[in-house]
Amino acid sequence: MIDIENLRFSYPKQTDDTIKGINFSIKEGEIYGFLGPSGAGKSTTQKIITRLVNGFQGKVWIMGKDLKNWNNDYYNHIGVGFELPNHYAKLTGLENLKLFASLYDKFPQNLMGLLEQVGLAEAAHQKTQDYSKGMKMRLNFVRALIHDPDILFFDEPTTGLDPVNARNIKNIIKDLKQQGKTIFLTTHNMYDADELCDRVAFITEGLIKAEDAPKALKLKYGKPLLNVEYEDSDLKSVEFDLKNLGQNQEFMKIIKKQRIISMHTREASLDEVFVKITGENLTNIEE
Numbered sequence: 001m002i003d004i005e006n007l008r009f010s011y012p013k014q015t016d017d018t019i020k021g022i023n024f025s026i027k028e029g030e031i032y033g034f035l036g037p038s039g040a041g042k043s044t045t046q047k048i049i050t051r052l053v054n055g056f057q058g059k060v061w062i063m064g065k066d067l068k069n070w071n072n073d074y075y076n077h078i079g080v081g082f083e084l085p086n087h088y089a090k091l092t093g094l095e096n097l098k099l100f101a102s103l104y105d106k107f108p109q110n111l112m113g114l115l116e117q118v119g120l121a122e123a124a125h126q127k128t129q130d131y132s133k134g135m136k137m138r139l140n141f142v143r144a145l146i147h148d149p150d151i152l153f154f155d156e157p158t159t160g161l162d163p164v165n166a167r168n169i170k171n172i173i174k175d176l177k178q179q180g181k182t183i184f185l186t187t188h189n190m191y192d193a194d195e196l197c198d199r200v201a202f203i204t205e206g207l208i209k210a211e212d213a214p215k216a217l218k219l220k221y222g223k224p225l226l227n228v229e230y231e232d233s234d235l236k237s238v239e240f241d242l243k244n245l246g247q248n249q250e251f252m253k254i255i256k257k258q259r260i261i262s263m264h265t266r267e268a269s270l271d272e273v274f275v276k277i278t279g280e281n282l283t284n285i286e287e
């Protein structure tokens with residue numbers, strides 16, 4: 001559905017390329033995660049593919065057609081959730097959706113139904129200037145779905161949402177995958193990426209440093225650990241490499257001598273994989 005070849009881009013008046021030659025392909029029905037620290041070029045890549053910025057080098061093919069050859073019909077096929085919500089402040093939530101719906105050739109979705117899906121039915125007739133940040137984010141999210149597009153782009157869709165609303169958005173994204181949609185998900189939330197994505201790409205400083213299924217990356221770069229909590233005047237917590245655990249003298253000593261409170265194995269996280277690959281720590285920049 002999406003084929004990117006040697007993509008390069010620099011913003012006007014900038015000497016260095018923001019995107020420095022990246023390649024990736026997204027298959028139909030796949031959720032593809034773009035994961036990386038602030039300033040890596042995630043939103044810029046989404047903006048290039050959704051034609052919010054132009055002047056790139058390289059090839060961008062969408063649904064088997066060069067992006068440069070698509071006319072405005074392109075927007076009937078893609079739905080875009082922007083990084084920062086931009087609604088008409090004086091219009092209500094429902095009026096905003098109606099206005100955007102009028103830009104498409106068809107809008108098969110029931111607009112009130114969409115608002116209901118993200119818990120905005122009661123706020124449908126309230127001006128968006130009076131919406132909270134999370135409400136604006138949720139309206140922004142469903143705006144991408146109005147015309148039931150084949151490809152969806154979501155830029156940080158759960159940022160600024162409380163856990164219940166974030167969970168709801170993630171469930172809707174999973175439903176969209178079930179319906180066969182192709183989804184490009186930009187995030188620096190490793191948990192969201194791990195849960196939702198079939199494959200993720202780690203991007204930093206305009207380059208893709210690794211790309212694979214989350215599970216495969218964790219197996220390749222992470223090491224499974226055993227976490228042991230024991231009581232020794234106070235509660236202690238230690239971690240051991242699962243490999244050759246039986247030969248680990250410190251572990252054997254604790255097992256024999258201490259009162260064990262809990263023991264559980266821990267899979268490597270995408271965060272640890274990211275640190276290994278890039279030397280940068282994602283958690284430090286999480287909002």
Ligand SMILES: Nc1ncnc2c1ncn2[C@@H]1O[C@H](COP(=O)(O)OP(=O)(O)OP(=O)(O)O)[C@@H](O)[C@H]1O
Pocket residue numbers: 011012014018036037038039040041042043044045083188
């Ligand atoms: N309109 C612009 N003009 C000039 N430079 C820009 C512009 N937008 C972004 N940049 C620069 O391009 C780089 C990549 O920005 P981008 O928004 O793609 O990052 P990101 O990976 O989405 O980060 P974040 O996680 O903070 O959203 C940054 O160095 C940023 O300063």
Ligand SMILES: [Mg+2]
Pocket residue numbers: 042043044083155
């Ligand atoms: Mg961004």
